[in-house]
Amino acid sequence: MNIVVLVKQVPDSGAERTLSTDDHTLDREDADLVLDEINERAAEEALRLKESVDAEVTVVSMGPDSALEAIRKVLAMGADRGIHVCDDRLHGADVLTTAKVLAAAVRRVGDIDLVLAGNATTDGQASAVPAVVADLLGLPQVTHARELTVDAGRVRAERQTENGEATLDAPLPALVSVTEKINDPRYPSFKGIMAAKKKPVDTVDLDDLFPDADDAGFLVARTRVVEAVPRPPRAAGIRITDDGSAGRQLVEHLIARKLV
Numbered sequence: 001m002n003i004v005v006l007v008k009q010v011p012d013s014g015a016e017r018t019l020s021t022d023d024h025t026l027d028r029e030d031a032d033l034v035l036d037e038i039n040e041r042a043a044e045e046a047l048r049l050k051e052s053v054d055a056e057v058t059v060v061s062m063g064p065d066s067a068l069e070a071i072r073k074v075l076a077m078g079a080d081r082g083i084h085v086c087d088d089r090l091h092g093a094d095v096l097t098t099a100k101v102l103a104a105a106v107r108r109v110g111d112i113d114l115v116l117a118g119n120a121t122t123d124g125q126a127s128a129v130p131a132v133v134a135d136l137l138g139l140p141q142v143t144h145a146r147e148l149t150v151d152a153g154r155v156r157a158e159r160q161t162e163n164g165e166a167t168l169d170a171p172l173p174a175l176v177s178v179t180e181k182i183n184d185p186r187y188p189s190f191k192g193i194m195a196a197k198k199k200p201v202d203t204v205d206l207d208d209l210f211p212d213a214d215d216a217g218f219l220v221a222r223t224r225v226v227e228a229v230p231r232p233p234r235a236a237g238i239r240i241t242d243d244g245s246a247g248r249q250l251v252e253h254l255i256a257r258k259l260v
Contacts (some may be wrong), residue, residue, distance in 0.1 A: 012032065038180060043077055059071050090189075095126050143159070
């Protein structure tokens with residue numbers, strides 16, 4: 001069984017982030033970058049399947065040189081090999097370009113049975129890349145899974161919705177995107193970290209993935225940010241001392257701001 005996991009290195013959501021002055025994209029030089037947590041859960045699910053069936057797990061990521069760290073972490077968790085798409089021409093790539101490149105990288109793996117991904121990255125939050133990749137690869141897509149089983153050539157997933165729960169079922173090969181409720185990812189062991197250094201990672205660029213394309217025909221981004229302003233400082237709050245009139249003061253405050 002061949003399993004591919006799509007991962008992304010993102011800025012740490014708990015750290016300060018800045019934008020470049022040129023094109024208003026993330027300034028990666030000063031950002032604290034980490035493997036996206038939702039991708040860790042997708043990787044964990046792939047490794048659990050590997051432990052239950054005879055499978056090889058390939059981790060695929062698109063990004064600059066630093067993205068290799070995210071790949072190595074998944075290899076340390078237990079994945080077998082990696083594919084790193086690294087090309088300066090992909091700077092600022094939009095959803096469609098990202099999906100096109102990831103789909104091409106998945107094709108390099110060969111015959112695959114399952115593609116796993118997080119339902120949304122914490123930086124972009126588009127929630128569209130897995131669906132577009134599935135469409136480009138011609139695979140059925142099972143999205144927003146919180147529980148997953150693979151058996152007898154089919155994948156079955158449980159999804160929580162606003163109206164209850166839904167069960168999704170599809171034949172393999174298929175693509176599945178998972179939510180944060182799917183599992184708790186493992187920590188890489190020291191042995192796994194050392195072993196990851198020897199596992200193969202294939203680094204490719206656009207010329208490798210699209211040998212017949214030219215730069216003029218490859219539209220990396222279909223939108224651009226023309227202006228960005230700093231987040232305004234948080235205003236001081238109002239402290240109400242309860243002298244018996246706190247309730248009235250609170251209601252008056254809410255009415256003044258048309259909140260009730």
